[in-house]
Amino acid sequence: MDVTLYGLDESVYTRIVRLVLHAKGLAFDLVETDPFEGGTVPEGYDLRHPFKRIPAIEIDGVRLYETDAIVHYIDAIVEPLSLTPTDVEMAARMRQLMRIIDNYGYRPLVWGIYVPLWWRDGELPSSESIEDGRRVLRALEGFVAASPGAAFADPTLATFYLASVLAAADSVAIGSNLIDEQPRLREWWNGVRTLPILASTRSQHTKF
Numbered sequence: 001m002d003v004t005l006y007g008l009d010e011s012v013y014t015r016i017v018r019l020v021l022h023a024k025g026l027a028f029d030l031v032e033t034d035p036f037e038g039g040t041v042p043e044g045y046d047l048r049h050p051f052k053r054i055p056a057i058e059i060d061g062v063r064l065y066e067t068d069a070i071v072h073y074i075d076a077i078v079e080p081l082s083l084t085p086t087d088v089e090m091a092a093r094m095r096q097l098m099r100i101i102d103n104y105g106y107r108p109l110v111w112g113i114y115v116p117l118w119w120r121d122g123e124l125p126s127s128e129s130i131e132d133g134r135r136v137l138r139a140l141e142g143f144v145a146a147s148p149g150a151a152f153a154d155p156t157l158a159t160f161y162l163a164s165v166l167a168a169a170d171s172v173a174i175g176s177n178l179i180d181e182q183p184r185l186r187e188w189w190n191g192v193r194t195l196p197i198l199a200s201t202r203s204q205h206t207k208f
């Protein structure tokens with residue numbers, strides 16, 4: 001397959017796709033695409049992603065953007081390993097986890113806690129970000145025991161959403177302490193963060 005990924009190694013969402021591509025054993029070319037202030041995107045990128053975010057992908061001529069659509073597509077076309085649970089409730093729980101990361105987790109854990117501490121000379125996160133991050137991690141803790149098949153027993157698409165966001169949060173002391181408050185999540189994550197797939201997708205901007 002001919003796979004071209006548009007994004008940045010250090011981008012949390014680009015890493016989710018890189019993790020899924022690695023898990024599926026798919027080789028790809030990365031075209032550096034930096035949508036942030038002062039960065040440059042390839043010519044015509046607005047046709048690939050009208051909202052100028054990363055990642056976007058092209059697989060054998062099929063162009064996609066939005067991480068959820070991308071990873072479900074990869075999961076469907078590359079066999080035999082499936083990253084979607086066969087049990088319908090667990091598949092729904094997997095999607096629930098992915099939406100929790102998108103809608104409630106990414107902003108406080110990445111932009112609220114990790115970015116200020118890692119990228120802005122240790123600027124302190126707001127108390128609101130810390131509380132919002134804590135609430136998300138507490139919710140995830142509930143899933144570890146109640147829905148292991150959704151992400152925590154065998155790898156699913158949600159495993160890689162969680163891994164990419166936790167890798168950023170766990171790179172700074174405040175994020176790491178918040179994960180420590182959730183013992184089951186911490187135990188699971190400690191097992192995942194040392195896996196070869198994490199090492200092979202790590203950028204210089206996260207510890208894991």
Ligand SMILES: N[C@@H](CCC(=O)N[C@@H](CS)C(=O)NCC(=O)O)C(=O)O
Pocket residue numbers: 011012013014035036052053054055065066067068
């Ligand atoms: N809903 C998008 C979110 C992607 C996203 O927010 N990507 C970040 C990088 S991790 C981005 O492009 N940020 C650029 C910006 O906010 O201007 C998806 O699931 O792909």
